[in-house]
Amino acid sequence: MSLPPGFLDELRNRVSISSVVGRKVTWDMRKSNQAKGDFWAPCPFHQEKTASFHVDDRKGFYYCFGCHAKGDALTFLRETDNMSFMEAVEVLARDAGLPMPERDPRAAEKADHLSELAEVTEAAVRFFRMQLSTSAASGARDYLKGRGLAQSALDRFEIGYAPDARQALWTALTNAGVAGDKIIEAGLCAKPDDGGAPYDRMRGRIIFPIRDARGRCIGFGGRALSPNARAKYLNSPETPLFDKGRALYNLGPARSACGKGKPLIVAEGYMDVIALAEAGFEGAVAPLGTAITEDQLRLMWRVSPEPVIALDGDAAGLRAGFRLIDLALPLLGPEQSLRFCPLPEKMDPDDILRQGGTPAMSKLVDGAVPLVQLLWQRETEGQVFDSPERRAALDKRLRAALAKIADPGLRGHYTDEIKRLRSEFLRPARREWSGRPATGRFAPPAKPLSATRSTRLASAPDNAIAEAMREELIIATLLCHPALVSEFESDLDRLTCHDPALAQLCAALLDGDTPDDAQTAELLTLPHVAIAPPVRSSDAGFVRLCLRDEFAKYFARDGLTAELRDAVEDMGDLADEGVTFRLARAAEARNSSERARLTDSTDLGEDRAALSSELQRLIESEVWVKRKK
Incomplete structure (x- = not known):
């Protein structure tokens, strides 16, 4: 069975050789560099203890420096599992999710035809390159020199020149014995609709050969030298070779x-x-x-x-x-x-x-x-x-x-x-609460209360300030108990930290750096921080429970806000039972998060009830407004 052109290339591109070889070997991770597609292992083809078997994932090949076995994924399957070539192709196609092509007796003929067209384009490359050294190409050479291209660059990229003549390429190729129909099929020349003589597609242009990953010339790009040209750049037309x-x-x-x-x-x-x-x-x-x-x-x-x-x-x-x-x-x-x-x-x-x-x-x-x-x-x-x-x-x-x-x-x-x-x-500017202006990066409350942190939360002007105060308490607690940072690292990484100074302290904790002393001192003097039990406590177990509680409240409120916003938007013109159910579940989750593990204060329970009541009013108002619309 013959395979269509490009099928094997597509197969090798879709299935990495490391995934195929990895089923048979154990990689030496000390020697391998997965990021660069560089893998090493003991060779599966001969008995050894050292990792001399090398797999290059990007190039798609393997090589053993001991027994000198080498090949690609297909070769590996054939050698290790004693498969035939087509059996190995079928295994890789199954892994890649590619259907096997239908049997095509003309596939080999098609491949040969593409090879013939590639030979025609290679002949055109040689013609264009020779033309760049002629007197007619002086303008092209001046342009390339003005762009700073040395001869080495011209050779490296095979840059050429198409003469400003109607049949220069056509004449050169046909005189060399190239069939006219192949010249036209390769996109080098075009035949007029009126039946006249074919003419060159590229005329009076600097030529850039375009090659595929296999190195075949599949087409050309041409830059016009005349400012009056219809198109500054022109590519070859679509052909069996060029897409x-x-x-x-x-x-x-x-x-x-x-x-x-x-x-x-x-x-x-x-x-x-x-x-x-x-x-x-x-x-x-x-x-x-x-x-x-x-x-x-x-x-x-x-x-x-x-x-x-x-x-x-x-x-x-x-x-x-x-x-x-x-x-x-x-x-x-x-x-x-x-x-x-x-x-x-x-x-x-x-x-x-x-x-x-x-x-x-x-x-x-x-x-x-x-x-x-x-x-x-x-x-x-x-x-x-x-x-x-x-x-x-x-x-x-x-x-x-x-x-x-x-x-x-x-x-x-x-x-x-x-x-x-x-x-x-x-982010709105950090508010200066009435009574006294903010002093420093952290704004203190205008009317410090002697109540607990939660009472301050319940009476805060808005949710943004309440969340900022919770962030400050969490950071302050971890600053006073740095041994707990590693335990809460993932939660700490999720904090929003709207205040830049607080974000710097958070980053310092995560990176293991020394926090800024002035910022730390200013944070610890905030009234709601200074009176917080976990900040002052020396009981690590108690502090741990407090931190878990504060993180739970923080993320629950954050999730509720997002859920409420999305659910209200999804309601459209009328709130259905599904959306109401979502809102109720969000409220239930919020209420659960507010049931603190530490219930040593009557005020705490009262404030929690106030917050839940406030939340319920918010949900009802959102649903009512949407229904009215």
Whole structure:
């Protein structure tokens, strides 16, 4: 049975060789580097105790430095399980979720035909390269020299020139014995509808050969020298060899460079890629004059789990980045994402390298922001959120975007990050309560009471202040009892900490750094902190119980707020029983969280009842308002 062209390549791209080999060996994790796709293990083909068997996940090959066994995933299955070639293909296809192709007796014939077309395009590469050294190409050479390209770069990227003549390529290839129908099928020439003589598609242009991952020339890109040309850049038409939506310029060399640890940088055009590669960024590729497609995105992820998108720093480049977000969100996973390199306005990578050299570009690449940052920028840039309606519209857009993420774990992390960004963006200025102005980073209450912390919570002006006070109490308790930080590290990491000074103290606790003495002293002098039993207690068990209680209240209130907001929005024009049930369950969860483990105060019970009553009134008012609408 013959397999269709590209089937085996698709199979190898979908199934990592490490997953196949890993069923038979135990990896030496001290020697392996999973992040780089570099795996070592004792060889399964001969008896040994040392890890001399090497698997390169990115290149898809294995090699044993002891017995010299080598091959790809198909070879490994055939050697270890004594499979035939087609049996190994069927096993990999099943793992990849690919259906086996129908038996096609003409498959070999099709493969031979594509090889013949590739020979025609290779002949065209040689013709264009020779033309670059002729007198007719002096303008092209001047342009390339002005762009800073040395002869080594011209040779490396096989840059050529298409003469400004109607049949220069056609004549050269047909005189060399190439069949005219193959020249036309390869997209090099076109035949007029009126039946006239075929003519060259590329004329008066600098030529950039486009090769696939296997190194075959599948098409060409051409840059016009005349300012009056219809299109500045022109690509080969769609052919049996060339599908521009599934190809990337400089893919083969970039894949090799990324296998050696270079970042995959996605630029906009041919000259950007060449400039980046010449400056040491060999992992540079470019889509072929169109917006990035899903196939191109998947192709990038096969090369690198986190490509850096470096589109031009103009409005068109920013729009392209925003469109790419919607394309990428449903495809994101824990091991495949994107970063965006914000280029200065009206500049491309070539401009940056000319002005600042490699260090300037390296700084931009290192500062590339994650996709979630660009998503937030897209939804908020240039807008004002000074009303509840505008903020609700923002929340709705963000929820719709996050709902596209298929992986539930990743969607949860995106939700947390968007929540953090929203909190910082929409955070009101910390209130100065009436009676006395705020002094310092932490604002003290205007009328300190001699009551407990919970009584202060119940009588606080609003939920934001109450939550801020709870955050302050938690941080202060852990500052006084640092031995408990490791026990509550995951909970501490989830605190919002709206106050910047409090966030710094929280970060210091998480990182194991020494907190700022002045900030710590100021926090501990706050009345609601100073009177708190866990801050003053030396009983570690008692402090532990208090912290668990405070964290439970904090996260329950936070979850209730989100649930209430989402449920009310989901009600539409009429609140049904399902939504009312959700609200009741949210209230029940809140009430449960407020049943503190420490019940040593009558005031505590009264305040808890007040909070529950207040919550019930809030829910009833929200439902009533929605029903009235």
